Every structure is written in C-alpha cells, then in structure tokens.
Amino acid sequence: MNAPAPNSTAPKSMGAEKIEVVVSAIIPLNDLVTRFEFKRIDGCQFPTFSGGAHTVVEMQDGDLTRMNPYSLMSDPAETQTYAISVRRDDQGRGGSLFLHQKVQLGATMTLSFPVNLFSLDLRARKHLFIAGGIGITPFMAQIKQLDAVHGNWELHYSCRSPDLGTYVDELCAKHAHSVNIYYDDKNQSINLENLLDGQPIGTHIYVCGPKGMIDWVRRTATLAGWPDAHVHHEEFLAPQPGKPFAVRLAKSGLSLEVGENESLLEAMERLGVEPPYLCRGGACGQCETDVLESDGTFIHRDHWLEDDEKSSGIKIMPCVSRFDGKVLVLDR
C-alpha cells in the first residue's frame, strides 16, 4: 500500500515532513530503557521506512521545543504503529528525561517522516551487525526487514549486564542461531579480530554504539583490509551542553546568545531563523553553515565536515558544534 500523502495541515518544517501522533503505549523494558509507541492522529497509515531510519521527535517541554532523533525500531513494513526505544540519560540535556518522566499515554506529539542515514547495503551477501547498548535499536528494524526477505545476517550485541540487555530475550527467542550476546559484567567481549577473519566476500559490517566501539570496529576492519564501503556506522550524537556564546546572524540581522543547554541550531530556531536540517546529530550535513567572521575557538563535534574544513574556521554544523570566543558571525 502507498504511503499517505503528506498531511497538508501538518506544521511546516525545514526538516522532513511532519506527522502528528498520539502516544499509544509506554513500555518500560529495564531500569534505563523504555519503548514508546505512536499512532497517527489523522487515522492515515504511517509511511513504510527502511531499517536504520530515524525520526525526529518534537517535544514541547514548557517554552522549550526539543527535537531529538531516535532510531525507529518497529517493523519497517508496519504502517499502523511507529516505535522508538529511549535510554534515559541522566547527564544529557533532558530530551530522554522528558520522554521518560513527562510524556504520558495519550499525549500528542510530532514526529518527522523517517530519514535513513544508516541504511542496509542490499548488495551485501551477508550483513554483520555489531551493537553496543542502546545501539541495538536500528538493528531491530533492519533484522525485521531482512527476515522478510530471508536475508543473511548475524548480530553481535554487547550489553552491560543481563538486567540491561534491551531486547536480548526477544532476539534470542526468535533468532537463537544468529544472535550472539556479550555481557560486560561477565567479562565477555567480542573477539573482533577473530570475528572479522574469514567472513565471506560481500560481507558488510554495521556498527552502532558508543564512540569507542565504533572507532574500534572501523580501525580493526581497516587494518584487516576491509574497504570503507563495507563498514557502516551510526553514532548517537546529541548536542552537548557548553559555555554560552554570542552569535550574529548576518542575513537575518539578528544577534543572539546560545544558552548552556541549547544548541546553536535550536537557538536560531528559537528566534525564528530556520536552517534546513534532517538528523540534528552532526551526520547528515543539511544544516552546514558558512562562517563570515570569527575570533575564537570552534568546538566542532560533527561527523560531516572534513578535518581541513574544521580547521579552516569557515564552516560550522550548528546542530552539535559550539564556539568559544569573542566574535562569531554566520551567513544565516
């Protein structure tokens, strides 16, 4: 079935099209992770998506509009319900805490259409998934997508402990022969060199988890002769709090102060300046912004700009990067 036409009454957006939803289920999975399920308010079907896609969840937290990307972990072919699984981050900026503590069953929220920056390469002969902690979520959807076509995949999933093994029981029950679990508190770890050695030609690696894990997998694969095109990664980047800083927007003629707990992108949006965006996590490149003048130090945190672009001081990704200095003038 076709996806419904974009709802013309949905709010306009500089990101992907938006969908108004109601929270249809809140399911605590363990001490840290809760699943949220959504249904459309207009009764239409959700668009199908491809495994690895995320949605940007818009949260109205008092005066503050939070927009956080979360991987869709429901079945990509399921058009009645979307689901995300959210790990509570007590040290974060508050998006996950808002979901965990303030969002209630029946609440209305806004989701973006799915955007995939971590899709399967369907030319692969075999898909090798490596997950760390909450990094399991995109694989939940990818596994369902591949199972529908009897795809060849294998999961290696590292968790802190059995108590925090999100979806371990479900995965092991359904796919006993394809799922391998490693618990930190039992001193189990992925023997990566061994795992990568002897994988059939045409295997693609997908890694999602903490930065250290992603770096380790990419480095190890490169040393073992794996081409970059066969190694895919998705890192959860959230804007980090930081020292407030002042910015002037040349085109809009506005000056603003970026607060400790908001990103530069959010601060611009607060004043009605709307740069394009998709991932809000330093990966997609949509919000890339030219720097017209600067006197200070850039705190680049994105995965988008090349190293020379970062050191040149002429570009910034306002979704995750910050600035420490006297003058910053942007072409917005």
Added chain:
Amino acid sequence: MSVFKFPESIVSRPVYGILEPRPGRSHLMIADCEGAEAILDLAVQASDLMANTHIIFIPNGTLFGPKLQELNPAQYYEGPSFAAALSRIQRVLSDAVMGLQIYLAGTEGMMGQAQNEAMQAGFDYTAIQTEHRGSVARRMQCVHCKGITENVIIDPFECSHCGLNLFVRDHYSRRIAAFQGVCIDAEDPGNVPTSVELYS
C-alpha cells in the same frame, strides 16, 4: 610507453589510478598485456605482499610472464584470454573472504570485466584498485543489437553483429563492462564520417 593519460570526460567514464599496496589478508592481482608492468612496479614498493598474492595474467603475446613469476607469488596462473581465465577468477572470488585486496591492471576491457566479476561476488567496485596500461582499445556494446565488439580502436566503427555504423561514446556500463556505441547515421543513412583511431 604503456602509460596513457585519458582526457577529462563525462562522469560515466571510468577513471583509473595507480596501484598502491594496501593491508589485506590476501591479494588478487589480475593483469593483461602491459598491465604486468603495473604489478612489477607495485612489487618494488611492497615485495612482502607476494607471499599472500595470487596473480592471474593474460599475456596476449607480451613477454612479461617470466618476470611476474620471478616475483614468487603464492599462486601464479597464465591464461590465453580473459574467457579462459574467467572460470578461475570466479572460483577465486567465490572462495574469497573479506580482507582480500583486488588489483586490476592493463586494458579497459579486461579491467571492466574483472571488476564486474568482483562486483557480482559482492565486492564494492569503489574498493577495487585499477591502473590502465597499454592499449586504449575499448570493449563496446552496440546499443541497438546489444552485441559486444572487443578491441575497438577506431571511431566510428562497424558493429560486428548487426553492421550498423557506431559512434564510440564515453558512456560506460559497469553492469556489462562496456562502452556504448550509438548509430551515427540513423537520420541520414550512409553519411558516415571517416573513421579515425581513438585519441589520435
């Protein structure tokens, strides 16, 4: 001189680099004719690769075979044509595991077909190293009858299958490993420019 610098062209046209040693579990080097020189150059930079290298060479009348054998690769095969070497290439690829590095050197027709085999085995084409050496003759597909003509060195040329007069385009298909030849006198049959040698 076996090195030719191709002029800039449309995006579709393959571009070739210079083979460089890369870390890998094993190495597959396929060359024809003067492509052997690219492998010899590579071996000078990294002679230690050879202990894990399989060389497949199609000499086509050239005399590089003994020099390649002197590199002492783990496996060496020489075949009279790409078609003759094909079953071996397919077998090597089907048995291969990740960590394999693929190096292709020589004519565009050979490299295109070998790349196509690696792609069909599930290897991303961007991860295959290529270096052009020797003849600039092309493997052409007639877009009308779909017949393939090997070693086309003049433009326009006559399709060896349907006989149409074909213009040699830079438009390339990785899927069939051939450039596209398009009828040059469709609107005015018989009005065919004099053929000239490619890049002359």
